[in-house]
Amino acid sequence: MKKGIIIIMLFISISSCKNDDDVMPNLVANKEFVFALVSSQEECDFLISQGVNCSQSINFLDHLNARIIVTDIANAGTYTLNENTITITIDSPGDAENPMIFEANSDFSELIRVSDGSNDIWKLQIEGVSPWDL
Secondary structure: OHHHHHHHHHHHHHHHOOOHHHOOOOOOOOEEEEEEOOOOHHHHHHHHHOOOOOEEEEEEOOOOEEEEEEOOEEEEEEEEEEOOEEEEEEOOOOOOOOOEEEEEOOOOOEEEEOOOOOOOEEEEOOOOOOHHHO
16 A cells, blocks of 8 residues: 555656756747848948838747837737747738748857748847947
C-alpha cells in the first residue's frame, strides 16, 4: 500500500510542477524594430519633403498584436513567436506582404526579413537614436 501512495504522490508532484524554463519568454513584446531606407538625416529630410517615409517599423505592442509601417502604409496585425521565428499576419489584405516572416538573432536585437527574400536587417529601436544611426 505504501508503494502505491508513493507512486501517486510522485505522479502528482511531477504533473503539477511547472518549470519556468519550459516557457520561452516573449522577447519582442513592447519593442520596436526599424529598417532605415536612408543613411543620413539629410537624406531623410529630402524624402520627407517629397512625402516619403525614411524608415519602416514594426511595433510589437504586446504578446499578440503588432503595428507595421512599410512604404508609408500603417498596417495592424497579429504575430506568433516560435523560438527565433516571428510570423506577422496583417489584418487587412492589401499591397503588404502577408504574412511577413522574420528570423531574430540570438539576443533579439535584430530581425532578418526572410519572407520576401531580401534578408533586410531590422534593428531594435533605441530611444533618441535615428534608425540610420543604429
